[in-house]
Amino acid sequence: MKRSISAIALAAALLMPQSAGADSNAWVAVTDGVSDKIKVYDPVVYNWNTLPAQRWEWKPNAAAGYSSAEIAAWDGAADVKLRDSGFWGGQVMATVSGAGLATVAAYPGGKELWSVVQGGTGTVNLHSIEVLPTGDVATVGSVEGKVRLYGVSHGIATPITYDLPDAHGVHWDDTRDVLWAVGKFTLVGLHVNYVNGVPEFSEFRKVPIPLTNGEIPYGHDVWPVYGNTDRLWIAVNWRVWQYDIAQNSWDDSYVGASVLHDSGQMVKSVGNVPSGQIVYTFPKTGWVTDTVSFTNPTATRPVTGAQIYKARPWIPGYDGTSGTAQDNLALKSSPSSSSTYESSTWGRAKAVDGQSGSVAGSYGFSSGVGKTTNHTEWFATGFTSPQAFNTVVIYPRSDSGYVGAGFPIDFKIQVWNGSAWLDRVTVTGYPQPGNAPQTFSLGTTDWSTAIRIYATKIPKVGPTDYLMQFAEVEVLNQ
CATH class of the missing domain: 2.60.120.260 (Galactose-binding domain-like)
Known part of the structure; x- marks a missing residue:
């Protein structure tokens, strides 16, 4: 649902003290396990515990068109993305829950556009979702160990699948028309082709994730490096890589790498805003934290009592832009x-x-x-x-x-x-x-x-x- 923020509250937000490291050119969405809501915050507002910092919030409910079975398959988001969608006729939010719900909703209205219940944490454990430019929807589940693609554009309800052990992240590369997915050992790029009206996967690339100190990498997140369409963020246990697609190489010496590699920081989500500032989360308790972290420049945004799993730059374009060049x-x-x-x-x-x-x-x-x-x-x-x-x-x-x-x-x-x-x-x-x-x-x-x-x-x-x-x-x- 959309929260109404009064003109007085908005004015107050603009008067809030700003952190020296706060970047005002992109909002940040978080997945909060306490409220089971997706919440969007404005980093320019220093105190995220105040109403002026919060720009939007959402969880599935009957008023938004969700059935009781779909609502029951929601226990908070494992991932969330904002996308421009010609297929859906505007901006949409895509999200998944470990309890089984994968859904696309209108943004900012929040109305349900498409949903499926895939199974809970014991059978699928959904971790990420992507909306393709065609309107098709891809998901990954860590327990199931598969990439699923739903042929929404062709009205196909049964998904095609690709085996990827411990699949955790998925992202559409609009430059190459490739669906990237990351799993326990591997980063894979997949083309999506329709043959006689039926979608098929074909491999564009399949590369092993480098080991760190001989440990299993456990790939956890994939996200575009905004400002460089040849690079992807790849978060694994104890390290965050940038994968260079053009060179088919791995880089751990980029600006900000030393901060992300600090001992004990098992980064769960990572990305950057157009200015280059990096936004990331790492767990303090279990798999969650109460703080969104920034570097280049450094800042933090704590939310008292929150259980944040991931934080995402709230940017609708696949490569960090908003829409196509000629969108008015x-x-x-x-x-x-x-x-x-x-x-x-x-x-x-x-x-x-x-x-x-x-x-x-x-x-x-x-x-x-x-x-x-x-x-x-x-x-x-x-x-x-x-x-x-x-x-x-x-x-x-x-x-x-x-x-x-x-x-x-x-x-x-x-x-x-x-x-x-x-x-x-x-x-x-x-x-x-x-x-x-x-x-x-x-x-x-x-x-x-x-x-x-x-x-x-x-x-x-x-x-x-x-x-x-x-x-x-x-x-x-x-």
Whole structure:
């Protein structure tokens, strides 16, 4: 279920003291065995025991569409991932429980989209899940020792399997179209092919995990190294490797390796956010901890009384991005502004509705009428979770007689970093455009929950009013 966080609580979050090592460019999801919930936290908030730190939470229930048998097969999550899914028509959350439930749910709404009960800890012991771009779903179970693939895209209920002793982790490599899975001794890459409408596995690669001090590796986790599509994080007993796919080699000398290799740290989950900061968990009692750890730079986020198994960067793309290059993120955003003129033709929402021209019923956005001198206006649009983007496209007003009218003259395009607006584009003296889209590169790829167009000089539209107007805003990662 989605937790509603009030504007007061959000404001409080932005005033919370920040750790020197906190990275604000990606939220972190944890699997908590006390509440049996998946909880998503904002690392920029120092105290994770406060409501402002928590951005979302979920567990299966009847209101979300789950049956009593499915709810009974849930005793907390063994893994969780956020994915962009064209098959499901938006972002989804995929999760598994050792008690047997594997499920895909809409994010952030939490409604059930697909589920199966595979068996409990004694027969399967589910450890990880992945949603493929096709909509198919892969799972791994340590007791069963198999990779399962459900042909969801073809309506196939019976999974195909691949034997992998003590299978613990699974990840889709979108660069190579390979499903990676890690087990007790082995890392394996599998192609998924459909033959006469039936899925089949074929091996892309099968490599032994290096031994550490002669010990059995017990591969536990596989996750992409964001920023390098040739590398995977592979967590095993007493060591965290980076596997170089292109070189077919293992590296334990990367930046941060010495911290992850400290004696006694049997890392259960590992990954990094786009900035390079590493997020990981290692058990304090049994298989769980009450703290999420960070390095490069170092920070910790304890949650009093929690039993955290894994912590995941809450990033929807397989390689650390959000969606494909041309996805218009603004279509799934919530707009706001300093003022607005709302009518059957104008409105905030009409600037993010996908209609790039000014047409009947959707002329676009206009600031409030009645101001007869120049003044400041802003238009912002926010996302439910951090998104990667580097380009903003503003479509001018295009209705007859008013082409380009209301386009700001002096303005900035800004991104939200969790506590302040950062300038990315500064423009002065911008001429009134025609009806062609105006494209602005931010100069870097940002990971943020909001963008803002902040204008300090706007034109007069008509005989008296000074207005900021445009037909549409797009936010892209190109």
